[in-house]
Amino acid sequence: MKFSDYYEALGVGEGATTDEIKSAYRKLARKYHPDVSKEKDAEERFKAINEAHEVLKDDDKRKAYDQLKRRGFRSGDDFRPPPDFGQGQDFNFGDNDGAGFSDFFESLFGGGGGRARRGPTRRGRDLEARLSVPLEMAYAGGTQRVSVTRRDGPKTLDVRIPAGIANGQTIRLAGEGEPGPAGSGDLLISVEIAPHRWFELDGRDVILKLPIAPWEAALGATIDVPTLAGRVSLRIPEGSQSGRKMRLREKGLPGQPSGDQYVLLDVQTPPASTDAERRSYDSLRDAFPAFKPRAALE
Numbered sequence: 001m002k003f004s005d006y007y008e009a010l011g012v013g014e015g016a017t018t019d020e021i022k023s024a025y026r027k028l029a030r031k032y033h034p035d036v037s038k039e040k041d042a043e044e045r046f047k048a049i050n051e052a053h054e055v056l057k058d059d060d061k062r063k064a065y066d067q068l069k070r071r072g073f074r075s076g077d078d079f080r081p082p083p084d085f086g087q088g089q090d091f092n093f094g095d096n097d098g099a100g101f102s103d104f105f106e107s108l109f110g111g112g113g114g115r116a117r118r119g120p121t122r123r124g125r126d127l128e129a130r131l132s133v134p135l136e137m138a139y140a141g142g143t144q145r146v147s148v149t150r151r152d153g154p155k156t157l158d159v160r161i162p163a164g165i166a167n168g169q170t171i172r173l174a175g176e177g178e179p180g181p182a183g184s185g186d187l188l189i190s191v192e193i194a195p196h197r198w199f200e201l202d203g204r205d206v207i208l209k210l211p212i213a214p215w216e217a218a219l220g221a222t223i224d225v226p227t228l229a230g231r232v233s234l235r236i237p238e239g240s241q242s243g244r245k246m247r248l249r250e251k252g253l254p255g256q257p258s259g260d261q262y263v264l265l266d267v268q269t270p271p272a273s274t275d276a277e278r279r280s281y282d283s284l285r286d287a288f289p290a291f292k293p294r295a296a297l298e
Helices: 006-010 018-032 042-056 059-070 103-109 135-140 214-219 275-287
Strands: 127-133 142-150 153-161 170-173 187-193 199-202 205-212 221-225 232-236 245-248 261-267
Touching (some): 006 042, 018 042, 042 103, 059 103, 127 142, 153 170, 153 187, 214 221, 214 261, 232 245
Antiparallel strands (some): 170 187, 199 205, 221 232
């Protein structure tokens, strides 16, 4: 956190009178008001001017702030409030409640440190939750229910899952965290995509291990293959082997760019349970006398 020079923000000296501070504030507020100003940084300047005026117009806050200035803090310096800052003070915010002010302002006047405050200045803390969603919902989107426990009791929410959400992505629900005097915090939901019986995820890509018969691998075949978007026809080239990878473009999780689906061929050998099946394997062996599957090991 950086130290803010409120005198510099208003363009006045540290010995400026209350009338001089008020006059400088009015002039700058007219110049940088976001509704009328054409300055590119008008909104940020307007906030800084308001914050500086909030401190310097108030005798108690200005006195406490001047104590920091006398310790040598200057604009842009790294800053942490001294533990004795503002002891015995009761900083009044009127109707503003400290809302919209910077972290620097909040660290000095916005609460904490055991000092009394008259207005609510802190929003409730953020909560975190985990949510497991099916892969199909991660692909197409949908609504999933999540339950959280807050200080004011349990709450159940219906969470919209956007299509193409990635594993580990966070969904923020504004205002659904712990209640606080200046508003509720947010609920941060970490999404976990549940394991699937067929598919594996690799980023946005989907991997499917596809069992095929020896004759489909040897002679080629057209096979219906499941994807997250439904079944598609896949042409298996003749002479395929286990481990061959085939690509279905943009059949993975949607996004920019969308993922693909990769199909890994897995040649399955049928068992020889009967005499006729064993004779079939004998005939197959005899039909390929030159086939040496372990030639590379010789």
